[in-house]
Amino acid sequence: MKKVIIVGAGLAGSYIATLFPSDYDITIITKKTRLDSNSMLAQGGVAAALDKGDSPQEHEKDTLKAGNYHNDKQAVKQLVNLGPKLIDNLISQGMNFDRSSDGQLAFGLEGAHSFHRILHAQGDQTGHELTKFVQSIIRNDIKWEENTTVLDLVIEKGECKGVVTKNKNGKVTVKYADFTVLASGGLGHLYPLTTNDQTITGDGIALAFRNNVELKDMAYVQFHPTLLTKKGKCYGLITEAIRGAGAILIDENGNKIMQNTPQKDLAPRDVVTRKLKAWQQKGHKLFLDISHIQSFKQKFPGVTRNLINHQIDFETTKKIPIQPGAHFFMGGIKTNLEAQTSIRRLYAIGEVACNGVHGANRLASNSLLDCLVSADKAAQSIMQAPSNNNKNFVQYDDLTYKSNIEPVLPSKDELLEKTWKQIGVVRSKNNLNIFLKWLDKFNYKELSPEKISSENLTITNLCICAELIAKSALAQPKSLGANYIKGV
Ligand SMILES: Cc1cc2nc3c(=O)[nH]c(=O)nc-3n(C[C@H](O)[C@H](O)[C@H](O)COP(=O)(O)OP(=O)(O)OC[C@H]3O[C@@H](n4cnc5c(N)ncnc54)[C@H](O)[C@@H]3O)c2cc1C
Known part of the structure; x- marks a missing residue:
């Protein structure tokens, strides 16, 4: 029986767990609960060229352009071609994406996409709905180790043999596996203003670095233009889909900040963020003007709840106070198209990995899709590879440490x-x-x-x-x- 350890319970880690046959011994280890991840927070949606008139080629063009052509072209091709098939497959298993009144999938628009190709679930609850759905189809016999932090990798002779973990009682254990899959997400909490879940502190990158696993594109951190901010503190993301639906970035005097920039409010995120920063440095305050959006509360129930919870008077003012902040990490553990890292039997998927798909700037709503695609490729590769001989879990005390x-x-x-x-x-x-x-x-x-x-x-x-x-x-x-x- 092949043993697979998956580190992280976001979309990438949860999805890969669904892909192995029943004779695989699968353990998902996650820092808090299975509900704590960036995937659960994703609002905007998942991009897939499934609408009439759209095509994977058009999606590919937009992805490369947003990524400043720094992307790995093969990885982008893989994303835009395999992604829609995996989405279709999830739909056939029962995943409900939002549909228009005629029953067809409803596609939204986001920054730097030239087609309406963003699928949503329950409006702005896409990440939550998708991750919960995927977790609901995980086999019952898969082991969950929640409230357990992966501290380190066990690497012998260029091969990953498992992980070192610490549970909530402080017990340190070594766990051996045939294959280890890192799906531990990005590093948003490296910055004081961030949209990320509390558990996202660059652990996967750090443990890769400690073990000389190759990393790539570490310079590229995506700062999202619109974080809900009050008195200098961030209270979550205001999804780009709101600009896709017609919201405009303004200052305290009502000046339209993005007016003279190509693609205006829907320019790539790095462009919008720098413009907002420059405006802020001139002493201005930043807002999102939502006065043009009809039925805002129905379209964005999650954002509405968050605004109400934080006493933002958006209904009278039609304005939401925002600031840019850390959101997504394009760099990470270098992988090939099969999600293999530079260490044998070690895979990296989702945001912790860098297969080059996002280039120097991620196109909105491509990361949930990449979680599915990279997980699928890793699972295929693992299923084709032979198992190794280390099958027993041993106690930490049995090993010599620094x-x-x-x-x-x-x-x-x-x-x-x-x-x-x-x-x-x-x-x-x-x-x-x-x-x-x-x-x-x-x-x-x-x-x-x-x-x-x-x-x-x-x-x-x-x-x-x-x-x-x-x-x-x-x-x-x-x-x-x-x-x-x-x-x-
Ligand atoms: C607010 C917000 C909105 C977003 N909106 C969108 C969107 O609309 N569309 C889109 O495509 N992308 C969106 N993104 C980005 C997208 O959500 C993430 O890139 C994606 O969900 C990452 O999935 P993942 O499975 O790789 O990692 P995550 O979902 O971040 O999961 C990582 C998991 O690893 C666990 N973990 C971390 N360190 C350890 C450790 N040391 N030991 C054990 N477990 C560990 C975490 O607790 C977590 O369970 C958004 C991100 C945020 C924060």
Whole structure:
């Protein structure tokens, strides 16, 4: 029986768990519960060229253009061609996407898409509906280990043999598997303003780095233009679909901020975000004017609930206060088209992986689709590969680990203040160098993840991600997409 460990219970991790036959021994390990992930928060939808007049070729063109042609062309082809088939398959298994009154699938529009090709479920609840549906078709005999954090990989002779975990009682265990699939998501909490779930702290990237797993495109962090903000704090995402439905970015005087930019309010995210940042730096406040949208509450029930919960008077003012913030990570663990990493028997899927599909800037609603496609490819590859001989779970105490070192780390607040200013939306060579010099004072790379507190582990993982982003940004010959370096 082949053993597969899946790290993470978002769409990528949950979906791959549905793809193996019943003679596979599958364990899903996840940091909190199966409901805690970015996938559960996705509002906008999932892109698939399924409407009449649209085609995978058109979707491919839009994806490459948004990605500043930095994308891996084969990965994009795979996404736009295989994606719709997987969506069709989920529909035939019972997944309900929203339909128009004639019963046909209803397609929405988002930034930088030239066709209406975004499928929604329950309006702006797509990620929640899709992930819950996928979790509902996971076999009953699959093991769930919730409230368990994966700390490290077990790698011997260039081959991944499993993972080291810590449960909520602090018990550290080594778990062996024939195949390990990382589906642990991105790194949104490296920044103080983010749309991401609390559990998304760059763990997968950090454990890959510790084990010399190859990484790619680390410079490219996507900042979303419209986070709901009140008194400088973020209270979730205001989906781009709202601009797709006619909302306009304005300042406190009603000036239309994107008026003179090609594609206006639906320009690629990096373009909109930089424009908003520049406007903000001139002392303006930022809003989304929703006065042109009919039946806003019906179309966007999740956003409406969030606005009401945070006492935003959008019904009278027709305005939502917003700011840009960290949203998605285009870089990650380098994989090929089969989701294989540089280490044998180690796979990476979804946001933690970088197969090059998103290039320098992700096209809206392509990431849920990539979760399905990369999971499907990984499952096919695993099913074709032979099992290995290490089949027994052993206790952590049986293994020899690194020595204790006293952590010298910044506080999380201090780190996040610096990441926002120095490796955020607008970067400069000078700031990147200053940031790296500051990070150099700390010993995060020498600490054993098993020996430090959970809080320090998070700071350690974030420091590793921050260093990799700054170094990768500095190494790029020119500004491209989400990696914008002033004057370069
Ligand atoms: C607010 C919001 C809205 C979005 N809207 C859209 C949209 O409309 N369309 C679209 O295509 N994309 C959207 N995205 C992006 C998309 O949701 C994500 O890219 C995608 O869901 C990532 O899925 P994933 O399975 O790779 O990771 P996630 O869904 O983030 O899941 C990662 C899982 O790994 C777990 N984990 C993390 N570290 C560890 C560890 N050390 N040990 C164990 N478990 C761990 C996490 O708890 C989580 O369960 C949105 C993102 C956000 C935050």
